[in-house]
Amino acid sequence: MDLSEAKNLDVVMEYAKSIVEGRKIAGRELVQACRRFLRDLKKPEYDFRTKDAEFVIGIIERTFVHDKGEALDGTPLRGKPFLLEPWQKFIIYNLLGFFKAGTEERRYKEAFIFIPRKNGKTRLVAALAWALALLSRRSGATIYITAHALKQSKQAFEFILFNIKRMGEEESFRILNNNQEHSITGEMGDGSIYIEALAANPDRQDSLNCNIAIADELHAYTKPKQYNIIKEAMKAFTNKLMIGITTAGDDMSSFCYQRLQYCKKILDGTAPDEAYFVFIAKADQDERGNVDYTEPVQHEKANPNYGVTIRPEDILNDALQAQNDPQQRKDFLAKSLNIYTSAMLAYFDIHEFRASDREHKWTLKELTSLPIIWYGGADMAKMHDLTAAALYGEYQDIAVVITHAWFPIVAAAAKADEDGIPLFGWQDDGWLTMTNTPVTNHAEVVNWFVEMRRSGFKIKQIGFDRKFSAEFFRDAKNAGFRLIDEPQFFWRKSQGFRRIEQKAKSGKLYYLHSEAYEYCVQNVRGVEKTDDMIQYEKVDEKKRIDLFDASVFACVRFIEDTDKGKSTNEWLKGGE
Known part of the structure; x- marks a missing residue:
């Protein structure tokens, strides 16, 4: 030296x-x-x-x-x-x-x-x-x-x-x-x-x-x-x-x-x-992403110029304003404590989802051995965009979401760059498949459900919006799946949305640590309606929520089927 x-x-x-x-x-x-x-x-x-x-x-x-x-x-x-x-x-x-x-x-x-x-x-x-x-x-x-x-x-x-x-x-x-x-x-x-x-x-x-x-x-x-x-x-x-x-x-x-x-x-x-x-340099967060933002120690942790260009009394006053005015809070966390926050329009706090997901460790193989009836959901792209599929099931009050996505490889590079979607990272991590076709290949989505069933997942129903893909409906039906039409009515989707939300908040949602699913969750914008219903959409035209949408379809199938009083044990044994 x-x-x-x-x-x-x-x-x-x-x-x-x-x-x-x-x-x-x-x-x-x-x-x-x-x-x-x-x-x-x-x-x-x-x-x-x-x-x-x-x-x-x-x-x-x-x-x-x-x-x-x-x-x-x-x-x-x-x-x-x-x-x-x-x-x-x-x-x-x-x-x-x-x-x-x-x-x-x-x-x-x-x-x-x-x-x-x-x-x-x-x-x-x-x-x-x-x-x-x-x-x-x-x-x-x-x-x-x-x-x-x-x-x-x-x-x-x-x-x-x-x-x-x-x-x-x-x-x-x-x-x-x-x-x-x-x-x-x-x-x-x-x-x-x-x-x-x-x-x-x-x-x-x-x-x-x-x-x-x-x-x-x-x-x-x-x-x-x-x-x-x-x-x-x-x-x-x-x-x-x-x-x-x-x-x-x-x-x-x-x-x-x-x-x-x-x-x-x-x-x-x-x-x-x-x-x-x-x-x-940032404030410390707990496992749920929370930070004690009115605590001067956190102010000093985040700001290396604390006491130099950052006046302690000013930042404390800003923190108290953020406490009393929720509209100010996200900006204070991001700009003064260096804490990434969800967009103002985003409905979910992604930290709640991550904290819940971290509580559970099942592998796909372990999930096949559990007595779970699985319900599928599919969100089909009209042409050359993201297509998503999901399985939803519950075990001992814990909701499990398994998702996968597809994207035509000829459009992937352009969309990944233009819209900032980490498609190739998802592919590397196994959350997405690049299809070798210029438009969405619905047969590959059907094959995913077939492979999941073959590996041990007992799939009772699949919900999807029929008007977007007659081919998927035909091929999935020929493969022996029971298809339920799920039109895009917010009053129907609200029940699936609310159940997933409630499971995440109570620490009982597991989605196998999928970063692709987290990406979609962060892009959901919700608008509250009457009777506790919610209508949701993308926060921005360049964002995607397809994997979350597919999980909502699957969750709606779970809710409506189990609410009819059908016996889980009978179906698992092969009955209807």
């Missing part, structure tokens, strides 16, 4: 140790990140060098000043040195300190920085872009600052411009800042730099080539391709670095949320990824 002139190393080490030892308040994921750092310092496969990290910290603190803001005591900050906090130095030391042993190749190629609003995120993005450009100038540094909206990436760009002008170096660079381009170009003698602010446009592919990119506000990205197209632009460089930095959002089916879950697995050690740096 090279410790020469490492004046910030003590700050970084104390930051990490104080969190691991519990002397400094931090959330679960931040404790894991600090443990990872201290553990990796001892790994022989890495050299730890301080030179580049010290260079970047020095550049930022010596050349950048604040353009706006006030200290906690009200002192104006404009023109005051932009001094980095220990957590920011910790991030920089991680990104630039680890090298593959005996080489000049840095360990980290990608980073995920997850911090709440008002923790200086945008200013940090700008300062990092400037300093990293100077650090990698000999490689002809090309830095992109991207965001879903150009307005957001321009905020960081304008902060860099403010400091260049303050330094009196405006004439040393070619600066374009107009409706067409927002860029800074400079020749440095021993190298060059280029910094550009961009909107994350997946259609701009061919012209992109960079070694470092900072993707801001990842939660607003509507397509994975907005991120991936920038990442792909780095392939010509060895010491490339893709930094995603964001606050929580309200779409749990989004690219950002899925990336958050992956990064949590990295910290847990269940998804090893040695090239990915993860810094997650």
